[in-house]
Amino acid sequence: MNDTYEASGGTLYVNLIWHQHQPLYLDPGSDQLQGPWVRTHATKDYYDMASILEKYPNVHYNVNLTSSLLFQLEKYYVERLKPFVDLKKNRVDAKKFFARWKGKTDPWIDLALKHTAAFDSSDMAFLVRNTWNAFGIGDVQIRRFPEYLALKTKNTGRYIFTEQELREIKFWFYLAHFDPDFLENRVWLADGKTIDLTDLVGKHSDGTYHLKKEITEDDCNRIIAEMYKVCANVIPIHKKLMYNHLTRQGQIEVATTPFFHPILPLVYDSDVMGICQPNDPKPPRYHYPQDANAQVAMAVKFYTDAFGQAPLGMWPGEGSVSHEVVPIFAANGIQWIATDEKILARSKPYGQSKLYPYAVDVDGGKAQPVAICFRETELSDKIGFTYKQFLGEDAADDFIRSILKYAPQKNDPEQLLTVILDGENAWEWYEKDNDGKDFLNALYRKLSALYETRQVVTVTMSEYIHGNPSRGVAVHPVDLMKKLDWLYPGSWINANFDTWIGEDEENRAWAYLLTARQDLDVSGVAQPDPAAKEPRQHTKKWYGYKAWEAMYAAEGSDWFWWYGTDQNAPAGDKPFDIAYITHLKNLYTFGRLAGGTFPERDYRPIILETRAAPAASQGTMAQSAKNMVSVVFQCDATGIYVRKGIFIAGNQDALGLWTPNVIKLSDDGTHGDQTANDGIWSVEFQFPVGTVIEYKYTNSGAHGQWNPGEEFSTSNRRVTLDGSHERVVLLDTFGKK
Secondary structure (H helix, E strand, C coil), rough: CCCCCCCCEEEEEEEEECCCCECCCCCCCCEEEEEHHHHHHHHHHHHHHHHHHHHCCCCCCCECCCHHHHHHHHHHHCCCCCHECCCCCEEEEEHHHHHCCCCCHHHHHHHHHCCHHHCCCCHHHHHHHHHCCCCCCCCHHCCCCCHHHHHHHCCCCCCCHHHHHHHHHHHHHHCCCCHHHHHHEEEEECCCCCCCCCCCCCECCCCEEEECCCCCCHHHHHHHHHHHHCCCCHHHHHHHEECCCCCCCCCCCEEEECCCCCCCHHHHHHHHHHHHHCCCCCCCCCCHHHHHHHHHHHHHHHHHHHHCCCEEEEHHHHHHHHHHHHHHHCCCCCEEEEEEEHHHHHCCCCCCCCCCCCEEEEEECCCEEEEEEEEHHHHHHHHHHHHHCHHHHHHHHHHHHHCCCCCCCECCCCCCEEEEEEECCHHHHCCHHHHHHHHHHHHHHHHHHHHHHCCCCEEEHHHHHHHHHHCCCCCCHHHHCECCEEEEEEEEHHHHHHHHCHHHHHHHHHHHHHHHHHHHHCCCCCCCCCCCCCCCCCCCHHHHHHHHHHHHHHCEEEHHHCCCCCCCCCCCCCCHHHHHHHHHHHHHHHHHHHHCCCCCCCCCCCCCHHCCCCCCCCCCHHHHHHHEEEEEEEECCCCCCCCEEEEEEEECHHHHHCCCCECCCCCCCCCCCCCCCCCEEEEEEEEEECCCCEEEEEEECCCCCCCCCCCCCCCEEEEEECCCCCEEEECCCCCCC
């Protein structure tokens, strides 16, 4: 609980950005969401990730909420349920709800409100058999609910569940996705309503949760009302804590993303991949700058309608940038964007520090430039992947010590350290810290203490740009920031776009997209003004609007993410393939209803059945952990004298990018080391599946000096992570291959 750290004499500004996103699960033809993951993360992550800051008024940060997430949350969970929820009784008028919206939210809402005894084969499929079913929950998370885990264990395909077991399954699918605060306490929500589930579930001394009563249909009805209350407060809690750069009030700056989360540079011009992926095959050129602009403009409009003010910042989908798309952000009033430090390392001029934001000129300097900041990769990934095996307090301490390494001395220039990561998926994999609650509370407590000593000041990006005298934050105008002459194209993954383009399946998906876009272009269905309101329903103009909406949705990054061999969903990639093809087919359906002329197209599934075999369902967003491989590097140095320590250097950020004597291994029984003082030095990191790692070791040398080290000048140690194992142990002997 020690929150005192050695001071450097200067102040470090920390720009923390939590990114929260869900793809569009909507099938517009049926007007129903095909996945429940927007609401599961709303009750488990979106509300409490913001509300926790009310306890820490001196902590400021940014939250990125994508339009596709908020659109689904508001329209399908808040607006459609609101008229039927009795907030005094915490119940839903199921009869009236079914009369109006049966089959029009997500299937699991209907299952919860329908009497279990009346389930038919379709209901049973959604509940326990489909790829996305009521056992869609991570392994670490479900272990905290032993009764739920016991039911999942029975789901072998042969076991016949009793009616009561089915009732409990549908109930658990909701309860287990509530934040621990809701399970353990009475919580006051942003709108003044309360939620209290302690009469339903109790927490045992081992950290597990158990039911206090036999679950009834009335309990299943009630859990929908409780879920609704949380969903209805996601936007209000962000508005309550929202930072305004004009009044300088608030703690959270809400940023957003181009509407359907596209890889914007590839929509602008897919041939840009040739710069960062020169050896990968290209699909036919997709070149639609007007679509890239529409994606940004629609997001600005949606955000403005939701929050009552326009956004100043955007996190481009997957941190994907190129020099050519920057003017689109500027034209839509966006003042700052962000990406990864690997992009900065390849941008011009070379050799720039990641501890500053930079300006990218627009229209030859005639228009207002856009600021861009670059995330510190290793620190960001520590939260996302490394700390899942830490105690919360230990993780927070490690993070603070890590950021303080960047703290300036008393007379040094100001520095801004940017940390960006997913704000919803990591927590369910924290094994020793339920939902990351201990880590987040300890982190914000420590940052609050460091604010008091002026060692660390957390800021929102617009606060840093426009200044906040009450917190001692100076103005940093964008036009006075150091200029980047050229912004390298790529994403926060591998500093390229190879997760979304270049493999056979991905390129076939781009070819489909191009065909559909060309058909739409000549169909006679005019491209709508992206800032215009949705037309009156079931008119030709509205069908035209829906056709273009389907086109933009198909441009989203999430479908291309799952194509190819570089990413695999635990429950199988097939649902995303189906969703992508559905968007393309809807384009033609709506386009014809709008009076357009379209050829007949047969878009066959891209993923072959032989590649789509699903694993046990883990929930759609488990990829954060499941697509990472833990690698333990072990160096046997028992045959040599080690003065200071064994170090590793390699081609990855975590390995120091070939800078020797920076990344030290341990021989004290920590960080992957099995036995203290046995002469075998170890360190453990996580890397994405598909990573090719090259590395070698040094022994107690000076920073940046290879001697004394291993003499493998032409042939480094090398390993490729093919994903066949979740944990790989590499035992090497120093100086021998």
